[in-house]
Amino acid sequence: MASDHPFRLAEGPDKVKAGQIARLPQALRSHPFLAISLLYFLSALIVKSTVSHPDLVNFYVPAAGKVLEGHWLDIYQIRSLEELQGVSVSFPLTFGPHYAFLLAPFVWLAPRIGLHHFMGIAGSLVLVPVLIFDLLVAHEMKKTILRLRPAIESSTLLLGYILFLFSPLLWFSSVRMHNPYTLMLFCALVGLRLVAEERYSLAGAIFGMAILTKVVGIITLIPVVCYLVARRKGKALLKLACAAVLVACVVLGPYALLRGDDLYDSWFRFERSRPLYGITLWKPVSLLVGDDLSKVWANPLTLLLMLGISLHLIGLKGHELNSIQGFSVLVLCQLVFALMTKWSYPHQYLVPFVFFLIWDLSRQEAGRWPIASLAFLFLTLAIQDVHTEVGPYVRPSIHLRCLLWAGTAGGFLAWVYRQALPTPNHVNNPDQ
Numbered sequence: 001m002a003s004d005h006p007f008r009l010a011e012g013p014d015k016v017k018a019g020q021i022a023r024l025p026q027a028l029r030s031h032p033f034l035a036i037s038l039l040y041f042l043s044a045l046i047v048k049s050t051v052s053h054p055d056l057v058n059f060y061v062p063a064a065g066k067v068l069e070g071h072w073l074d075i076y077q078i079r080s081l082e083e084l085q086g087v088s089v090s091f092p093l094t095f096g097p098h099y100a101f102l103l104a105p106f107v108w109l110a111p112r113i114g115l116h117h118f119m120g121i122a123g124s125l126v127l128v129p130v131l132i133f134d135l136l137v138a139h140e141m142k143k144t145i146l147r148l149r150p151a152i153e154s155s156t157l158l159l160g161y162i163l164f165l166f167s168p169l170l171w172f173s174s175v176r177m178h179n180p181y182t183l184m185l186f187c188a189l190v191g192l193r194l195v196a197e198e199r200y201s202l203a204g205a206i207f208g209m210a211i212l213t214k215v216v217g218i219i220t221l222i223p224v225v226c227y228l229v230a231r232r233k234g235k236a237l238l239k240l241a242c243a244a245v246l247v248a249c250v251v252l253g254p255y256a257l258l259r260g261d262d263l264y265d266s267w268f269r270f271e272r273s274r275p276l277y278g279i280t281l282w283k284p285v286s287l288l289v290g291d292d293l294s295k296v297w298a299n300p301l302t303l304l305l306m307l308g309i310s311l312h313l314i315g316l317k318g319h320e321l322n323s324i325q326g327f328s329v330l331v332l333c334q335l336v337f338a339l340m341t342k343w344s345y346p347h348q349y350l351v352p353f354v355f356f357l358i359w360d361l362s363r364q365e366a367g368r369w370p371i372a373s374l375a376f377l378f379l380t381l382a383i384q385d386v387h388t389e390v391g392p393y394v395r396p397s398i399h400l401r402c403l404l405w406a407g408t409a410g411g412f413l414a415w416v417y418r419q420a421l422p423t424p425n426h427v428n429n430p431d432q
Contacts, residue, residue: 032158033142037135040165044131044175048124055080056178059093061118061126063100064107073254075100076262089275092266096212096251099180102129123178130174133182138164140189141358147196148324148362160361163370164354168381173347181350184213188220188351192330195224196322200236204243211244212251215267216351219306219337223329226310227321272296278344279384281406284399298342305340306333309417317422324362328420331359335416338380339409349380359416372415379408 058080066075080091106126107118115122138161145152145160164170173179187210194203207224210217221244228237255263276282276294286294309332313319319326334352341348353376360370383405 033161036158036162036165037138041131041135044134044171045124045127047171048127048175049121051176052119052123053177056123056126057118059091060100060103060178061107063093063097064103064126067100067104068108072097072100073259074262076255076259076266092262092270094266094270095180095214096209097255098209098251099183099213102183127175127178130178130180130182133180133186134165134170134174137182137186137189137354140186140193141354143193144189144327144358145362147193147322148327148358152362156361156364160357160370163357163374167350167353167377169346169350169353169377173350177347179347180213181347184210184217185351185354187213188217192220192224192321195227195240198236200239201243204240205247207240208244208247209251212248215271216337216348219333219351220330222303222306222333223310223314223321223326226307226314227326230311230315271299274343276342279398279401279405280342280344281340281402282342283402284406287399295342298340302336302340305336309333309336313420319420319422324359325420325422327355327359327362328416331355331416332413332420335409335413339406339413344384344405346380346384349384353377353380356412356416363419372412376412383408 059078062078063075066072066078075097076093078093082089082091103126106128110116110118110122110125113125115125117123118126141160141164142157145157170182173181187206191203191206191210194200194206203224207217207221210220224240225237228234228240252263272295274295276286276291282294282298310329313329313332314321314326319329321327321329331352334355338349338352353373356376357370357373360373364370383401
């Protein structure tokens, strides 16, 4: 009996624990997506404690602090004064208030467990919700690829999962910059899936959250609106629009009514006056037409080009949104943004890369690597290296890099557009 063998009883729990530990690697091998997720999550937390960015303590922690103090209506009064190209620029918050509410519990918890240095290990704690959305995006990527190509190999899905989670663009955006881009990206991908499922009201609400998170979320919505207009789905478009507007009113309504000047300054006035920065097409253009004209026309021309491409391929060429060719329209709109943005920083190219990667993986044959999206990633990292841009931005070398980037992004744009054009053999094939 167990009572007659005390030493045997004492060995029992140890043997059980040893068996559980031995089974753990086998469990991870049986669930590679889980293993990759855990590796990313833990390594990102470790790296964050040593690599951070002033935006965390200039924007995100103060905004969460306003929420914790009960002054959540004042978050758009936060400003960060920075030297940019020899000029002092006062940066406001440019993300939705819900992101501050999302971070608030972790900012509250940090000092209560002895973590006070947010540029150190306390920053790792505040990073947790961002990493959760990184993993949710990776999962939603899988769903999107499977929707576009149901018979795709699991090894190809795993490759895409790894390429996204360990992309330098993701680590720059989430781990270093603490940006809410993956929150916006997750909402955009979920919204596309809901449109494919014809759940337009919920899709509109989700798209509304994407745009509120980062205004560039509207890029994903443009092809969707063109698709609904081209297919004469007026009722669906009305549901989507009403839900998106309702979400915007609920989230931003209190700020518009009680802190209208702060909200307008952060979301609209600053965008109009935002300087040309980074490796962008508009710097060499500004030499011909001037800075002011470039800043005024950059965004309208970008939106018009996106609208024209979407109407041409969806309206005239008949692309279905829930197909590989239809998804190429979304990729093209993201590439237009990459080509024509007036404010260039590496994390802004994360979303174009993700859409490019999804499209590239969906159209690959078995055993093929997504060479096109990897080339886009490599060239983006090589050219969009903001740390080499020091001193006056009018240096000839900077303008040459801007032209090089314009040629690179324009080349990818032209290539994807050519791939998106229907061929006689694949006009109505949803897998093409």
